[in-house]
Every structure is written in C-alpha cells, then in structure tokens.
Amino acid sequence: MELVKWRYRNPYHDRRHERERMFVIGPHTVILDQQPSEDISLHQNTGFLIWDGSYLMAKFIAERVRVTEKSCLELGAGSALVSIVAHLQGASRVVATDLSEYLQFMRRNIERNVPSQSIEIRELTW
Numbered sequence: 001m002e003l004v005k006w007r008y009r010n011p012y013h014d015r016r017h018e019r020e021r022m023f024v025i026g027p028h029t030v031i032l033d034q035q036p037s038e039d040i041s042l043h044q045n046t047g048f049l050i051w052d053g054s055y056l057m058a059k060f061i062a063e064r065v066r067v068t069e070k071s072c073l074e075l076g077a078g079s080a081l082v083s084i085v086a087h088l089q090g091a092s093r094v095v096a097t098d099l100s101e102y103l104q105f106m107r108r109n110i111e112r113n114v115p116s117q118s119i120e121i122r123e124l125t126w
Helices: 052-064 081-088 100-113
Strands: 019-025 028-033 071-074 093-098 120-123
Touching: 019 052, 019 081, 028 100, 052 081, 071 081, 081 093, 081 100, 081 120, 093 100, 100 120
Parallel strands: 071 093, 093 120
Antiparallel strands: 019 028
C-alpha cells in the first residue's frame, strides 16, 4: 500500500536544474525558487534544491494529515515547501528551520507564496 502515489514519470521528478518550480498540491499552487548552480553534495548546499522527499511530505500533509489548528515544525526546511503547504492547509503555527545560510532563501520562497508573517523562520542546527 502506498501512502502517496509516486512514479518516476511524475511531472515534478528530476527538475533539479530549473531555477523555478511550480507545484500544484490540492487546491494550492506553490511556486518556489531553487539554486541548481550551487555546488550540491550530501554535506553542503542541500537546502537550495527541492528534494523529492519534500514534495512527497507536502503531498502527504495535504492529502492525509489534518493540520488545521495544529502547530507544525519543519527541520531542515530548505525551500520551505512543506512549511508552506502546512500553512495553506490551516496549521495555526508553522516554524521552518534550517542552517543560517538558507534562511534568506527560505524567506524569499515563503514570502512569494504566503503572507510573510504567517510562517516563523528560525536558525537551527540539528
């Protein structure tokens, strides 16, 4: 049994080289920037890309989890896709965290999609 349907032919798969990506999750359209030109490896700059796991978690929240009136914390938010979707699904408080070098990037993506004060941005090394 699949929690979220996923195929490698999914329209969102392998778009890591694009500067802007659009996701339609439920009734919401989320447009995010990413920085594919950065030197990405397992140990550096991972927060500048939108990973498949982020999309799957956002879709899972939209389709299977009731976050209305709940607090949500995203560790290693990077592009903030999951935090944005949690807010759009009605979470009463959303906190997106990541390393200091990703906070401005995260802030731009959040402000592009929801009112800027609706998601708290915090530095966190975890």
